[in-house]
Amino acid sequence: MTAPTPPTPPFRDPDLPFAERIDDLLSRLTLDERIGFLHQFGPAVERLGVAAFRTGQEALHGVAWMGPATVFPQAVGLGATWNEDLVRRVGEAVSREARAMRAHDERVGLNVWSPTVNLLRHPLWGRNEEGYSEDPRLTSAIATAYTRGLRGDHPVYWRTAPVLKHWLAHNNETRRDTTSSSVRPRVLHEYDLRAFRGAVEAGTVAGVMPAYNLVNGRPNHVSPYLREHLRAWTDEELLVCSDAGAPSNLVDSEHYFDTHEEATAAALRAGVDSFTDHGTDSSTVVARIKGALDQGLLTEEDIDTAVRRQLSVRFRLGEFDPGRDPYAGERAFDTPEHRALAQEAAEQAVVLLKNDGLLPLAPEGRIAVVGLLADECKLDWYSGSLIHRSTPLEGLYERFGADRVDFAEGVDRVLLRTSAGAFLHVPPAPDAPETTRRREEGALDPALLPGRTDLPPLTTAPEGTELALVDWGNGVLTLRAPDGRYLSVADDGCLRASADQPGGWVVQETFRLEPHGDGQLLRHLGTGHPVRVTPDGVRAAEGEPEVFELVVTERGEDAVARAAAAADVVVVVAGNDPHINGRETEDRTTLRLPAQQERLLCAARTANPRTVLTLVSAYPYAVDAADLPAVLWTAHGGQAAGTALARVLAGDVSPAGRLPQTWYADDAGLPELLDYDVIGGRQTYLYFEGAPLFPFGHGLSYAAFTYGELTADVTESGVRAAFEVTNAGAVAADEVAQLYGRAVNASVPRPRRELLGHRRVTLAPGESTRLLFDLPLSAFAFWDVAAGRWRVGPGAYELLAGASSEDVRLSTTVTLEGEPGAPRPVVEHGLDTADFDEQSGTEIVDRTKESGDAVTPLGGKDGELLYRRCDLGAGVREVSVEVSGTGTVEVALEGGPLLASLSPEAPTGDPYAYVTLTEPVDGTPGGVRDLRLRVRGALRVARVGFTA
Template sequence: MTAERQPFRDPALPVGRRVDDLVDRLTPDERIAMLHQFAPAVPRLGLAAFRTGQEALHGVAWMGPATVFPQAVGFGATWNPDLVRRVGEAVSREARAMRAKDDRVGLNVWAPTVNLLRHPLWGRGEEGYSEDPGLTSALAVAYTRGLRGDHPTYWRTAPVLKHWLAHNNETDRDTSSASVRPRVLHEYDLRAFRDAVEAGAVAGVMPAYNLVNGRPNHLSPYLREHLRSWTEQELLVCSDAGAPSNLVDSEKYFDTHEEATAAALRAGVDSFTDHGTDSTAIVARLRGALERGLIGQADIDTAVRRQLTVRFALGEFDPGLDPYADERDFDTPVHRTLAQEVAEQAAVLLKNGPAEDGEPLLPLRPGSRIAVVGLLGDACKLDWYSGSLLHRSTPLDGLRERFGADHVVFAEGVDRVRLKTASGAWLRVPEGDAREETPGDERFGPETRGAEGPGDEGSLDPALIAGRTDLPPLTADAEGSEFALIDWGGGLLTLRAPDGRYLSVADDRRVRASADQPGGWVVQEAFRFEARETGHDAGHLLVHAGTGGYVSVAADGVTVASDRASAEIFTVETVERGEQAVARAAAEADVVVVVAGNDPHLCGRETEDRTTLALPAHQERLWRAAHAANPRTALVLVSAYPYAVPEAAAALPALLWTAHGGQAAGTALARVLAGDVSPAGRLPQTWYASDADLPDLLDYDIVGSRQTYLYFDGTPMFPFGHGLSYTSFGYEELHAVVDAESIRVACTLTNTGGAASDEVVQVYGRALAPSVPRPHRELLAHRRLHLAVGASETLSFDIPRAAFGFWDVAHGRWTVEPGPYEIQAGASSADLRRSVTIELDGLCPAPRPVLENGLAAVDYDEQRGTEIVDRTKVSGDSVTAARADAEGELVFRRCDFGDGATEVAVEVAGSGRVELSLDGHTLLAVLDVPPTGGRYDYTTLGAGIVARGVGDLHIRLRGPLRLARVDFAG
């Protein structure tokens, strides 16, 4: 039979039949080989090699030049699903166009990241959209629809959602466990994934590195119990890089890799991302598992079918019918304009108070002499998931373009230092392949710039690539060089040579001035000062953060030594403090724009959480110096995450935040500051006032620990949904009509100010008489729209009744309870202009029927000092005391013991004591648990009790035991 007649090549057949035919033609070895990320070609069937995974978080990443859009958290700040859908479409078109030239570019794209921004210190917060599940899922639906394309059969790209599930910490990310109780699971974490999957534009998911309730996410029973129940579509589950090996190596969840790989496959992992391009280890593990009977051929075939289903959807086997096969759109004017539009819509005006003349500081007045100062004033930062820049625009570029180069002065604000060795010599950058540049030039007028100047089309000077070994290393002599020292916070610093190059360490461990920017998976441009041991004279050791080695000076150049004994002792001579240059520039200007923030490769990124919300001290000094010299100072925060800047917010007339804005960042920012665009971005997460407002990073119980805007009881610095504009809006005539399935909400919005602008209308709801703790308010709907001056528009929203519900742990169901609910509309979660009260019917809250159903330990209402752990390695939950030497307590409200319970039985593993009482004071039973064996060896212990009627059951746990269930009998 010819290839053309093979059923899997026949587009007239149903996809499922085509997949089955192709699977049947593959040998067992060929099927196993397909389960590694890099599936090999099968020439005899005409199958090309296939790779799962192409990063496309905010543009095609890692494959060279591509349109770089703002960070994903910037997408979140737009609150604009239609805009995000258009970005997804542009990214997928570029992926297709790039693949046409380079078959290494994949079409199975790993994006978007829908992990909720629960905790602002999470190092990967830049990758998510919002702390709110509704906003996150709306944007995830939009982005995946854009990535997928509109054709009913063929997909432009096949998006995979990251990272399943409850992943919000980089600290111990592959060994820590998120304790997620059922209410948080159903009301919060699952919601962000569910809407996108049900929308039909998702090809699959990627499990996260962490564990949930004591079980690695790559073994998550929720893949089967929830994810695959949401759709009839086949979903491809791709492991995160290295995670299959972690099951044994770091998590020690299994003794052998064969057991671990088999368990992951049975749990639903279909593609194993491990050992890079080398599939040898994964293939050997799968074969070993098959030989040991840990998996069957059917398990392998199921995973192969899921992968092939994606390949059929991408048109691989129907090149003549694939509507996207000839896609060539790349770096088009439409994409460039879109990148700028997103950056403009992502700008959030946090404050715009009056300057000394009583008028708002922003927008900047025409003809103003502007001082741009700060470490990010002339920076266009990328992150780990960016493509290479085709175009580049910094705040300085944008403001000079908009206001004229002769009206804009720049002072970077770096500390200029010299480093003296113990012998009295000075660290020096050798003569040679250097470029001339004067960073921090304070002149009004054009700055002398090198290869990174505006208009450069992505071909950065190759001499500035980190890792080069052909440049001479640093030396030490009597003259020395002056370095720009930038302290990024947490003790991490970078050093830049006079020619603009950053000091970097190559594989030969030599220190050279060779990097254009800090970057890379392991940043080789970061250093720390380490104080000398007590008793010595003043001086510091210079530690290279990437290797942990110490900078050493020898006759043949500067290197990094492994041992501390070889470290050079440096004395730091400060030539000029950064605030001195900033003060000079600020004093000569009409207005000052301080640009502060983070470098996404440093101090908070993948693998590294932040330790504080505070702005680094270096940057604190700069805004204070600018403000002291010129009260007309605005602080622009360009960052991947929130900061706590209460003193700046109190002292400065204007604050603005934007995520790193991609290739058009500077142009977009300048247009917003100039008033060409009225800012209308909104905060996608709460900005807290201090670290004291934050829960523990690993506390995932947003209900119990009062996290996010939903439950936070304090006063944030800036609330969820906050954002100002250059005009004002009136909210009128809020109405709500209740019908059988939904609530129709309508509101009239009018632009009552003096500038055309977007507004983001936000609709929230809250239960007025809840039977369980409920959110202070919860986002139900939103819409971004543009109104001219004086224009009005009536908006309507259909809100499903289920949106007013909660997960009822007492009965294991989603419940809308009867009673009054308030619907509020306004400009943020704290700026609500109109409200209306409605009455909903529903299921009356009933006591727990403990005699009939017993209690799953995990279904508590409240807890103290406990955590959820795995009941078995496959499924189920138990509860244990968080510390074996301390007591944990569970509270189950309104337990109905009927006419009387006379016996109790507890299902436990481990050893310790279980104590049950009613209403916290009437002791029912104390059960001592002798050692049962391993942590999965459960036994049932019983005792006689006397309990009747309805009361609150308290269960105290002591010792290293695990409680799975409690049952009662009359």
């Protein structure tokens, strides 16, 4: 007799709603199984047939860290396209490759941690390459497009599940796990939150990843904003994945909690659903969660809430419905379409910054291609391995013919002589031909290539080996053998020529020369050890260092000058290596090009005024472009970078990339790296009042475009604006038309102009198109700190249409009825101190560890806060302040008398132990007045109250 088939459990029934199926599966899991799911690497539950699952697959501009994949331009390059349709198609290609790769390798995940939507507020931020723009609306539009492509267009199932990084206000790598971003309410709502909100409301993201830093004194991993804002934007279950190691930071580096059980419980209650900590070993996180349960810091309901969010993502990815998953058979990998898309994206990302007629290049004549990046196709930390490779030199060879193109890299050729008179010697590599072949085919992954120990270490010899020395700035050097292998240090400390490129989490290919007596020490930066000559070979190790003499056999600028003088035109390719001086964990220190590259540029343009500067970089630079006839910029453009650049230089493609952030003229124009107040600090194109080197939205074309017939009509729901763009040039080209707005007589500081809309359009010579923009009233709103909500102020608003934020061709004005602002009802509701209008010398800190804000003077010194239009009624008889710590609070009328001076009788000790101080006031005038608070000492001030 055949045993009856057991009934299919409801969680396996594809006809039931996901919510019912999740509840059923959750009810079948034991508590230990549910706790296990909370680590990044969730184990399989074999008794239920549930597979193992891990959150996290990097896919910023292609599938990363999993070997060969199509590599698209860096995120900042995708932002420079200003083209949502293109970026959506890139996201779609990346998600198709993720699915195809997973079919052969289960390590490839479908919960992708991309894109990064942190705003490019500060160009010295080490992760500038990962963001899209300094503008929140442009960032939101590009992020929504990319995640729409990653998600797929099926109404039920997702191709991949994108997670936005990094929540919130994260723009510094310096002490990134301990610094706090002081973010006033207006900046929070008008700037930082806006970048995340669009994609969440569009339903194209599965969740977010909190950032390492603190915001207003509270770590992002226990932020109430996850509940108050993020989860309020959608009815969908959102998955919050911690950043790597961040849960442990809550105790270990931030000292925000005393125990890991407290920290883990607080993060879970705040909304973190997946803990990325201790690598693949989940035992530590599991023990902490169980400890928190035993101590009563967590409930099973808290755990179930997080597991339910995880399961929601897994069901949407089709894991439990393989027969219905429309993406289960995806095999699109390195297709001709993906290769063409990588080239199209690279072409659209090129920004022509200046052109005095030298470009496009003439169809005849000799071209000198020079510079440290001329024959490089650099990858960054979040790249996959190159399947195809195209450098600027290779692209120009292909386009113009190798017989017309001369090359000079411009490296310094050096020998390193020891104190004994011998020279550093690089032994030949037994596998050099194979290494070279694999490099040419793009089969090596510099970001993941481990230190090799199978090659012979460096030695010393009478003749020595001539090395290529590049100074990337700040004295950081790389040294390369004649066959292209970089000197690197493996775990055994030996120096070998073993790396295809600098790379890795700790870069083992960088050095520094330090003066020492009559010579120089060579210090290896990865280990911090000096280079020594030992009987077993050359090592980076503690002990008596070797003193070297640097013998320069050829200066790079001499080779560049020779090539430039013999050419009709020179293309100088300069920029950065994404693993050196500006990357994750390391901010830049200056906008300037490294001195060695400045010398190469100077040598080229001195020898030949017909010089084109091509910057290939993850960041803006401050360059002297006054006597350069042409300047271009592109981010590292992935596998098709060289081909794309050559086609733009040749005029096969008219450039139409636009700068996604301001290029400042020098370091003096920059705010402090840790000053997150874009309003008070007058930061980004929104508020910057200086003269930029190149403005936000800037980019030239080989065509000329005219603008005309701007109209703007106020409708019931907003403003409808339209204008015409015409290609008045002789070639077909793209134009990126931009529409900005400005409040004419604002009651509070508003942006000089802010982007309201843009269109990238392709027009044939003589062709015109009329562009229509439907702008909701909310596009003109600001965050009213007095009312704690968005408000559209009544009055005139200027609309500005043109080719950049500074190249305005048309303008018109509309009048919006709006809503008049009301005075602050301070007698009725008091003042939350963080809701200031202006401040100096203060920062916002956490009122409690769970929620709320307070204000404290910077460094325990003196600070001031200004609150405008406070309604004191007929007058007040008492002032109260809620404070902790020690110091003094003075409450005064702006331009008037001191109302009260209050100080705790003794320090409160605990910064979260607030006391309320009161002081009577005599004869205070009533009416609507501006109030000023002066705060002195190590004092936190949370609220001010007034009694009539």
